Amino acid sequence: MPKQKIRNMDAFSAVCGVSRPTLSKFFNDPDSVKRSTRAKIEQALAKYDYRPNIYAVNQNRQITRNIGIMVPNLADPFFSEIGREVELACHDAGYSPIVLSSHGRPALEARNLNLLRSLKPAGVLLAPFGRISDVNMVEKFAKDIPVVFFDANIDGIGEAFVGTDNDQSMDLMVEYLCRSGQPPCLFEMKSPLNPNANKRRHAYLESMQRHGFPAHIHQASGEGWDFEAIGSAEGGRMLSENAFPTNTVLCSNDRLAIGMLSAAYSLGLRVGHGSNCKLRIAGHDDHPYSRFTCPSLTTIAQDYKEIATRAAQTLFAMIESPESGAERGKTLLDGKLIMRNSA
Amino acid sequence: MPKQKIRNMDAFSAVCGVSRPTLSKFFNDPDSVKRSTRAKIEQALAKYDYRPNIYAVNQNRQITRNIGIMVPNLADPFFSEIGREVELACHDAGYSPIVLSSHGRPALEARNLNLLRSLKPAGVLLAPFGRISDVNMVEKFAKDIPVVFFDANIDGIGEAFVGTDNDQSMDLMVEYLCRSGQPPCLFEMKSPLNPNANKRRHAYLESMQRHGFPAHIHQASGEGWDFEAIGSAEGGRMLSENAFPTNTVLCSNDRLAIGMLSAAYSLGLRVGHGSNCKLRIAGHDDHPYSRFTCPSLTTIAQDYKEIATRAAQTLFAMIESPESGAERGKTLLDGKLIMRNSA
DNA sequence: GATAATATTTTACGCGCGTAAAAATTTATA
């Protein structure tokens, strides 16, 4: 008696003494029914644990409460962290987040966009590959479904962008490095997958010029997402060839820095900001492991949580009151200097 | 003309000259229709890019082609990697994988189980928290939906388990450490979240007894998933207190080892297997960063890909021919010793 | 206690597709 199986809303309405349309209202917004009715429903709910069939629900809604979240690579802790924050923000706002990773492959990004289309999400939070993305496809997608970009921008597409101000963050790091020792060389990927890498290079060049020092850019060859391996191999090669004209290397991201730190260790090079150190290495992103490298990594912290929640809030606002803010928003957050032991 | 919008399968059947039921057959299995019919459909498909509404499809199917994949924490690279492999295996087999992370919180595991229920998956690949899981809930879940466990087992529940043989892997590591230097102490969490930790402790104890050496277990206090931080703080404290009776520490997993390595570095302790080193540290899991630690970490490699594909294959077999293999399967894979520089 | 305002129930239709059964067509076999 207490636990017979409820097949559908009709059956549930029977055992619960409330009509099906009222139940439907309740499941869409529990506050939209009278208190006494709500109590009756919740009582029955505890007894029979019925839940509406999401497929039937979503079929009959013109719009679902799904939010698509898509990142280029969940195996990268940066995206793992930020994806988690976005997911929680969506859930807290009463939406159903669906996290997708493209596993570092632009082709999967395209496939995921198709998947998202069929999921009919109310909106999408998208960290795109950037130039490497199928830009036309992304553009078409963004015309049909509200999209807020985060981390990486695609100019002119989508409704808004939230990310870190690379100009500010790189300038901050360059300033610190110049004040505390020799001016930095830049170590980066030769053909970077991420548009932020290009922005950081430009920011580095401008900042060095502003500070009156010559810029030195050293590019690691290699493809793919194995940044640590590339940083270790190429960075190690450059170190052993004495390729860097100053004793300070600013890596375009922490993962390259982690690789280079490991190469420096193997070469017996003492890294750090002390006077007895021959080399300084800095990174960018405040990777979860950057505080456990040897030595701990001086870097720039992006505000993961703030980026995630702002992007999510922006999207929710658009969904809940469409056509209000017609202009495309662009939010750039400041990075924070994290002074540790490597530089 | 070339790109009018197709609203549903009826409309598509009109422009394509094939009846709707035949289309339905086609979308479920393109090979089930005549070649000429298939060609007609695919031709129209390229022109109008219609796709069936997945909500309507799944509502009318008694069973979907969804596969739920659930791990305790995607922010942990181990689960990130293995989750990715499982996801790809599902997709290659024509299923729709849905990856869920519990973000290290058992409460979210319960919530995700409810979510999975409503997704009506054909099967679920589950890496459970273990003891900390709501075992009753998992058990009920596994009664309704085919579940294959991986990484961590819950005895007697689910249809099968695929994981690494901790007895074998720990014995292998202990053997190596004993042969190449002093016998190891074990460093682990005091209240481990993962059942594998307990298995590894037992395996360590047995192996040390077999080798005729006294066992020494050192437990780090601390809660949560910040293993590196805990390994660094507690491991560093123990090192500075000279708490370890031998010069060799076997960490229960790589993340603890990474923390301890960073602490050793801070303390100026030279770690490695060379004669000029005072300390040896080994790990378990072959964490993606273990080759970039300073020094690189000697550890045990679990075969991520093999675990993932075997678990997936097992599940597919059950789904496609239910009630065939009635006995609960248990697959334990061997770990491999990865000799690097830390021990 | 009568009237108005609000909430609920009844009734009814539609969403897009799976799927079964019977009829019609196409293809294979003799």
Place this chain on the structure above:
DNA sequence: TATAAATTTTTACGCGCGTAAAATATTATC
């Protein structure tokens, strides 16, 4: 070319729920 076999079309129903409109019941206001 006639017959059998395979495939497709036609017809028809159902899945579980959203949602609109009208009828009814409940609550608030005076």
